[in-house]
Amino acid sequence: MSGRASSGAAALTRRGGFMHVSDFLTHWGLVENPFAAEEARRDAVFARLSATEATHPDFEKILGSLERPSASIVFGEKGSGKTAIRLQLAQRVARWNDTHRDQAVLFVAYDDANPFLDSFLQAWASQRSRKVASRR
Template sequence: MKVHAFLEHHGIAGNPFAEEDAQNDTVFKRTCLETTFHPAWDKIYGDPADPSTAIVFGEKGAGKTALKLQMVRQFERHASEHPDAATFVVLYDDFNPFLDRFVSRLGAHRPVDRVLARWKLWDHIDAILSLAVTQLVTRLLEGKGARPPLTQPQARDLALLAACYDQSTAESFPSRWRRLRGRIGHHGWVALLAPALAIGATLAFAGALAWGAMSGSLGWTRQWWPWLLLAAAWLPAALRRGRATRRAWRVVRG
């Protein structure tokens, strides 16, 4: 007897064993997702109010994806019941986008095994941070209501994390980052002091030149001190820009 005929004989509409991955198993999602759990479920899931670390090892088909789906569902339920104590869930189960970018940076013509051998623990950390920060920034920008209760150091750190790890393609990075800074209340006025000093000194120098041209007294332009003052006004902004450019190159080049 064929499987299809056997299932029809017993009134079973579909083969409950057809899917090998819990991600696509409709029978599991419909009947087992919230009712049937692994014997070590309590030890793995723990208590969202008092979280702890759990690491699960298993061969293909051992049930790791099923555990992931059940944990996500339980965290969603806990968040709906305790909105002020929701768990931030980061799913790091698709390595292909990160590996593709990693390979493109090292050279697409290199042997794959050599490229993967250079993938280290900190690369996984960067990938997880990228997913987490992108998800967090999206939630903040899509959120309504009052500004998040962040201190200035926290807002600064979040803006820095977004500058390094936000990988959203929904909009351009500059506009998204400006929206985030406005949302969390981090404007960075101190960073504008050096450019403001340089621009102010330049405008004053240009005004002095215009006044000297109209009055016919440009002899002071032949002396060294006006140019030294203008250069000194631009020095903080130039040093700040140079340090930022050097750090950016170090980040990009790894």
């Protein structure tokens, strides 16, 4: 550590060695906790950002060209923005469909791939074990 902590951070450290959420918010001048919502559907901060054109850095790559639609799959850790991307994709497709009725795009949101991936893994493992057994 550099020893160049701001007076606010130093005061917080003296108070007990860690920073409380309310202290963090106050220190950075935040009026609400941007990390309070567990997912984008219930996130007030995300709702306000959605009114702007702010998107994930890879949003356009995931969206692709709506003139030539294709499938996209987004994987990520909890809290990495998967739901936010899905909601923004749905908004963008809806806007496209409103103005391009003769080129409407079907948007299919598949939220829980775990059952599909589990059955795929079981089938793959079963097939692999049969191949190993046939080599013996």
